Amino acid sequence: MGKTCSNCKKVQDVSEFSPRHKGKPRTNSWCKACMRELRRKRFAEDPVPYQEAYKRHYKRLKQEKKTDKWSAYKKPMFVSSYYEEQ
Ligand SMILES: [Zn+2]
Numbered sequence: 001m002g003k004t005c006s007n008c009k010k011v012q013d014v015s016e017f018s019p020r021h022k023g024k025p026r027t028n029s030w031c032k033a034c035m036r037e038l039r040r041k042r043f044a045e046d047p048v049p050y051q052e053a054y055k056r057h058y059k060r061l062k063q064e065k066k067t068d069k070w071s072a073y074k075k076p077m078f079v080s081s082y083y084e085e086q
Contacts, residue, residue: 005031007038 002011006029016031028035043050 005029005034007031007034 001014003014003017004011005017008031010031012031016033017028018032018035019028030038039050
């Protein structure tokens with residue numbers, strides 16, 4: 001199964017296109033090689049927004065970890081004993 005990149009116009013395997021959203025079948029219309037090139041170009045022109053985005057992403061990851069720990073802590077007793085018996 002192939003897909004045409006709307007930038008380089010090459011027909012490539014769908015695995016060469018990164019998914020736009022998790023769990024959705026839609027993919028980017030640009031192949032990974034073109035996306036990489038675009039990101040590199042944009043980053044070279046203005047790296048600040050990317051550094052900010054990374055910081056936000058990292059912060060959210062940390063928050064998600066905390067949430068997971070908290071929800072595990074809040075798990076009802078019978079649920080945790082059920083898993084321990086398995
Ligand atoms: Zn391409």
